[in-house]
Amino acid sequence: MKSCLPIMVVAFGLVTAVAQARTLTLYNAQHEQVVGMLTAMFTKETGIKVQVHTGEGPDIASQILQEGADSPADVFFTENSPELILLDEKGLLAPVDPATLAKVPGKYSAADGDWLGVLARENVLDFNASMISEGALPVSLMDLAKPEWAGKVGIAPSDADFLPLVSAVIRTQGKAAALTWLNGLKANAKIYEDDESVVAAVARGDVAVGVVNNYYWARLETDLGPKKINSALYHFKHGDIGGLINISGAAVLKSSKNQAAAQRFLAFLVSHEAQVALGESEVDFEYPLAPGVAPNKLLTPFAMLQPPAISVSKLGDDQDAGALLQQAGLI
């Protein structure tokens, strides 16, 4: 009997492989709850099932690179544009339907039309008001590398959201300055595994300030309730690099055998219905990119943000950022 089991396992594997052909395979680096909500809506509307493989952005991008021409992925949906740009540079992405691209402002999608901007997020400084007054917060993100910030800063360099920030510093100030900044930051900062840990650390008073994306704070606030949270968000102003906008985007893989269904999924992501659902939900706290769709009430209106003027294509892929973080010994 025992010898039958491995055969059954193999048979089971084959059956699932056949079943996969009739469904869309989504490689996901967005938060699972957001994608869970979206795929349920999409399946209800189109009848197309979606199989989701979730991971961290850079690891999924590197996985797709390694899988190459016969990647099982049809669609890649991620939180940060550099990963999409990397895959585009390697020629792995198919052009997005022009009608889909037209749904969102062109500057948030790929210049060559190979990937689609879906949502936007803001880099912020989370601070514990009982440890530091708002007036004492830095004007620029670069200030956090100065000696007076020793022991007060929390960062998560291995979180995918940190890489675009490093890329932005490299692109605007050059590699040498970026490395000096990282070395200073390393001397000052407590290192956490991910942004969730950083907001939790700030809220409990482990560090006074933390470099995070805005939605981690919103998520903690929603869970704890407004009275119980000890921290607040500080927005970098006047186009400081610290206020960088990260773009969540999606693309269809060139190797996908479900091109039509994959394009349909991308069209769905920027449809009015999906964008409104994303804005209203209590699970995602990003800015919907479709014009006229309001974000969650916890968020500062998009028009009031003062992000740096750096385009997604100038930001580029995050290969340099990864190498520099490694050189600084942060990852």
Add this chain to the structure above:
Amino acid sequence: MAARRPSAGLLAACCVAAGLVLLPLGVTVWNAADAGWDMARALLWRPLTGFLLFNTLRLIACAVITTGLIGTALAWAVERTDLAGKRIWSVLAVVPLAIPPFITSYAWVSISTNLETFWGALLVVTMTYYPLVYLPVAAALREMDPALEETARSLGLGRTAMFLRIILPQLRPALLGGVLLVALDVLVEFGAFALLRFRTFTTAIYGAYRAGFSGAEPALLAMVLLVLCVACLTAEFLVRGRARYGRLARGARRGATKYRLGGWHGLAQAGFASWAALTIGVPVGMIVYWLAQPGDVATAPVAATFGAVVSAAWASVYLGAAGAALTMALALPLGILAARYHGWLVTALERAAYLAQSIPGIVIALALVSLTVHALRPLYESTPLLVAAYAVLFLPLALVSVRAALTQAQPALEEAGRSLGLGRMSVLLRVSLPLAAPGLGAAGALVFISVTTELTATLLLAPIGTQTLATQIWADTSTLAFAAAAPYAAVMAVMSMAASWLLAGRFGAASVFAPARPA
């Protein structure tokens, strides 16, 4: 035995099993070598490696002390004093072994994220692994010859001096062996530290993989970890192999001396009760607490619906069954070889299989990913590959029990079978296996429990769309969604504890709780 030389078929089966264990090792070395000398120097000779070494080694050093002290103290009280209720205490002292470390970690970190520190990690490690010291030390205390202590006493030694000069030296092999197992388990543990956000080699390897550095960097870190693990395993092997403080005379001996607790009795009872409350009460209590809380809408990756819990439980069960089947299929030929034959080849094959014990799950998983994504593509992200990873991980666990079961089945009966005209295969099927059946059943069940509670390999190798109890707890807990994780944690804890309890009842506590290591 008629044939002193194993058959070619048996040897071939054993080579396949040993080869499967050596495969991830080979791939890791290959990937690391790919980096070249200069890159390896650049990647390893930097502050991060030093930081990880410091973090890992200081945790091991402290855990060795805490588990050594607590394990020995509890064992002493249970085995050598007039402690009341020692039957209950002796059972409660080993129950934490049936709770997966990352469940304990989940419970503590959900009380307060303040535990995301070195001290939190030490707390969880101590509470999870102290039975690895308790069990061998308790056994050694039970079997000690009272004559030595009586002689010492009559020569005027006091209690403290007696413990330090007579008892402790006799405990040395058991105590050292136990703490080395603790060290090894701390080195290979991933889930518990990841949830506590405490950085060790395993979490850094996962971090490097997550940050998109496939290949050389994780492989190089893995090499450092492997060196540490193999050193621990070798040390443990040497300690166990060394001369024991056994009696030479084979005659009957009286039970070990019992000491009166006297005024300390109340304190001992309170100590045992609070220790059980911490090690068992907290994990179970926190799961129950979070079950009663409303779900975390904003942070939970997946809403814990009834359907989702059932499907995750089913995935864990069928992977457990498949994993146990393949592991047993590999362990059986190796067990037969080890129990019935001798020679350098037999020793080499058996040692190769035990080597798997020192290869962390994360290293095995990463090696299999990098192997199948390039070559062997049909196996990539497939259930058979995940099952193969389980087989490599738990082969040593199964092999210990399989070998012991076959050793107990008398070779004389097999010889009788052969002399009556049965072929080798018929002897195996009609004589050896039925004789060894209870032990084999226990081994299979043990592997089943281990697979259903395994996190690391499952996380990296599960086919797209497959969610198990372990991966769901992981997904929820890494976003601090403790209430959403609770139903999965509850099902896993109940499954693991119930299976261990059934197994202990059926085959004796030793089948589950004896640290399953090469005999």
